[in-house]
Amino acid sequence: MREVARRGYADLRISEVARRAHVAARTVYLHAPTKQRLVQSALRGRAEALIGRIERWRPRGESADAVLGELIAMHEREYRAESVLLETLVDGALPREIAALLRELDGVRLAIITHTMNDLARHGGLRIRPSDAIALAHALLSYPTWRTALTGPGRRRAPRLIYSALRSALL
Template identity: 30%
Template sequence: MTTAIAGDRADARRNRERVLAAAADAMADQGLDVPLGEIARRAGVGAGTVYRHFPSKQALLEAVFARHLEDLIASGERRAARYAPTEAFFGFLLDIVELSSRRGHICDVVTADTSWPRPVLTASRLRFRQVLAALLHAAQRAGGVRPDVDPEDVLALTAGCVSTLTARHDRPAGLKLVHLTLDGLRPCTPVTKARPFRDDPQAPCCAECGTGLTARPTGRPIRYCGPTCRQRAHRRRLAG
């Protein structure tokens, strides 16, 4: 009797895992609106088996997303234990991008605050953010990440990387763009500079090269940083 019960429970666990795996694949292929019947077909079980484990589509989606977050949490914890802080942080971000781009739609759930108010998913999302924040702060203390970014910045940047990788059919080319983007988090890569953009009307800059200019208190506004840029602009106007 006990053996039979244990066997039934093992079968139920296996069926649940099959449904979760099939649901993750189906959503990656067809989006969040994939029918439960399609998920059951991919899992090789009947629709009744799906409903026994997940009484609603919402419950199934929550379980799939929570599982994905738990996988990422485990990845972050492993990296924190095995690698130096900066290496662990950037490796974790690449794990997020690669896994999420394959499974699809997870970034909407990770970044949203109100779309999925289910307790299981809320707990997983909170733990994920804690792991991300811990890795970020450790890398910043080690001097490997610029100090002016916070976890929300990293989440937004990572979500953009997922979209970039998903949109590129050439995966190596997409990964190259992802690496270039994430390198902007390093202090040795000043992708932003303390000078005005040339289209900012409140901050004068050279109309030719973009170098910041000191505004004149009186007279006509200065347009160029020097004679070289002034002559270059003049030649361009003549050629046009």
């Protein structure tokens, strides 16, 4: 996966993957007969692990403020832990079948955001309609937004800035 992130999908060579893994190219081809299958398999394994962690996430806090903070912290933690995977998927230079993993991840993320915002609304924790809260949280917590926030002028302050923006709009 590092090779895809470093070189890009188009410039990835099976021979280079084999060399870095200290195996013969034939060994790589035994596991994946094409470059697309090799990349898809590598990314799918990481994506499934990330999906599992996101699906298992549950807020521990009682207050709306604490729950929102935990939701943002989870997104930050997962983005930082899987930045190579997410950058590779967000890049846009992958075949459609592989890029579909990003939509799958986004669907799971949206489900968690939806569940969390609906819970906050049921407990009277939102100032705006749940559908608007979901849309805003989904936009501000998306992977491309995290990339822009963490690599732009906000850098380390980005999670705190996103938290402040969501808190002032939602709670």
